[in-house]
Amino acid sequence: MANRPSSTTHPIETHRDWVRLRTLIFLRWTAIAGQLAAIFVAWWRFDIALDLPLCLLTVGAAIAANLVAIFLFPESRRLSQAEAMGMLLFDTAQLALLLSLTGGLNNPFALLILAPVTIAATALQTRPTLLLGLATILMISAAAVLHQPLVTRAGVVISVPGVVEFGYWIAIVIGVVFLGAYTHRVASEIHSMGDALLATQMALAREQKLTDLGGVVAAAAHELGTPLATIKLVSAELADELDDRPELRDDAILIREQADRCRDILRSMGRAGKDDLHLRAAPLLAVLREAAEPHLDRGKTIHFDLAPGPGGSVRQPTVYRYPELIHAIRNLVQNAVDFARSTVWIDAEWTEGTVTLRVSDDGPGYPASVLGRIGDPFLSPRREADRARRPEYEGMGLGLFIAKTLLERTGARLRFANGKDPFLDDSERPARCGAIVEVRWPADRLIAPDAGALGENVPISA
Template identity: 55%
Template sequence: MPLGPEISRTLDAGIRPRAEPIRRRTLVMLRWVALAGQLISILGAFWFDVGFAVVPALGAVAAGAALNLWMTANPARVTQFGATWQLVFDLAQISVLIGLTGGLSNPFALLVLAPVTMAATALQDRQTVVVGAATVLMISLAGWFAEPLQHPTLNLVMPRVLQLGHWVAILIGVVFFATYARRVASELATVSDALFATQMALAREQKLQHLGGIIAAAAHEMGTPLATIKLIAGELKDELQEALPDRLDLTEDATTLARSVDRCREIMRSMGRAGKDDLHLHAAPLPTVLDEAAEPHSERGIVIRTRLTSDLPPPILRRDPGLIHGLRNIIQNAVDFAHATVEIEAAWDRDTLTLHVTDDGPGFPPTMLGRLAEPFPVSRRSDRRPGYEGMGLGLFIARTLLEATGARLDFDNQPGGARVSITWPLDRVRADDRAALRENPRIGPESEAALTHP
């Protein structure tokens, strides 16, 4: 069963746990560092006989310290709204200090870029816009209503034209740093979501394999009691026919019981067929692994052909859940965009195993070939499934899982379709098919719970 839509719904629904946008401890620590730097700057300016409104400046520093003490005393979770107003407060506090100490002539005016950069990294778009607008407004007011610095022998006032240039530079910095930080944060979040989805896919594949083993073990363990019940039912039928020939209803009941036992055995056999593969075939020939990866897509109207092109016997591979699920996603992608056929070509020698998965669809867009390592790249359109976003999360999951098994993936276009080439060092995927089998899973309360809640 393809996991792409289910994982997408999970991510869209926000089921993945989210942390605080900015940790309270981080906000408090950074603010203490900023306040310490502000206090040192005030004392240094006072030491060098620079005249400015010292008491109001110390009051602004005290306001920041008061907020930190309040946050320390009230350790509540920081929300998007809470982080936004704290960053706006920091902007206001810095802007007041800049206005009291020369305005745009103050070289520390660039520090107003710090809150908007933090907002672009950690907050949502709306909150980032709010912080950015507050930055532009407050630095403009600080420059307009600035109190000039005084010194007995030096002129510390920057010419108006340079102040204007400084103001423009800060505005450009707000836009540039916010956009750059936002882009980087967005890409990191995308990769994080994709890796989370990969973990979900692999965990489910492993769970299904374990569940298959439990079912196979259950079928094996119940075989003997079911056979005993059928034997006793047959003997009861014969004895009832001899002892009570007039009680045909009892004979029919015994016959029904025997048929029900046969039905139970058929059900357990069908449930345990795949489970036995998972339980016993920890190693399987290459064709078997390829058939298992392609099987969920074999009835979707596309012909899937497997071709082996080596003179050596097929290698025995480990039935690794990550390898099988990764191949399944590659094949699913080919089936999604194929017109009629998908071909899986396998070649190997004593050191290397190579698979080529080729479809007869429209191929990869040339502009997209360099981005297939990224999660959620530009979509590849399908004529068979209009609007389908087929070249995003599923392919990223496949690449991540297969590379974890030692594979190297290459994507290109062949005449008439797209091709994915997967190459392994054979030692990374080869298994010892003569190793002893592991024990069957025990059938107990935990196994019954797994069968009830797959």
């Protein structure tokens, strides 16, 4: 399979319309101010005989474009990919034309042609960035060949040696390619990480809401038990006393039946535990089963094996029921069930200083090409074989990223591995030949203090 590390079916939507018009307008005003300053300093301070009307007309085109953008659109407008590329392409063409009027590559400000393509690499997707980069190379090449020489009023031609000019052109072309590729790669990783962290926060918030809801339901089931019992008792007594009035007796029986129904509903909703202490901590096996519960009936056998490690207590530890812990382990189990052939093993071991969890399966394991990058969001797409076997699975690595991030918040360290040597034959592979995820916590971060018996439920005071 091409990309096992994920349990999320749909990746976060990529950034498309997030470049603000105001930002590009501000950058263009900055460029206009710099261009005007360079033109007038060269004209007055260094006595360079520029074609001033054409230079000012070129700068005026940028001013007009900014004014049109300001008056036609609100500055808070977010540009589409095509609109942003159009603005940056205009800026590149305007600067290339200005360079042609002011010496081409003999102008030291020719390096600024890199600015629009760098902005595009940061803000745009791959295709518009490539188009703008290619256009930049073509325009700077044209400006290197077709340009007005820099001449002072005294007739002195200002130029650099041809080999230096050629080297300057090569440097700009390499700069377009390198800066574009480097900036685009870094920006893409930042966007992917931001999207993945947002998904992590949403998953954690959802799990926290479910946990809070469980506490409310458990408290409601506990508190409503007494009034429902009273209603049932009184309605039963009324039914006995109304034997001679059948219509009223039927109403009393209906009240008793509905009270029983309310009791049953609350009992089923609060089955996670009637004492809210259970919502904060539970035996390790109970937490693991709760996390794996949605995947117990998916056609794969899940084995739970818990045992003390060297120096560990024989008694199973009670661990905190962190919402992020439940959600993260559920992601790991889902990932294992998704790719297992028939069996998933959930093993836990505890000592005085650590708690270790291993989730393994008998599937094909992690691809060797991504084994070192597991836990990063948005890995490469899947192979066609896996797409045919699991068409609904996107394989972008977001599920394991969420699990890894949430588990690290609880103090855990994760290790990903495969259970078999890739050079072994199928007949030689062990039972647990698939992917292995090992999670290790310091005992004091996961094991809850032993408070003894929970005792009687205590009514919630107003």
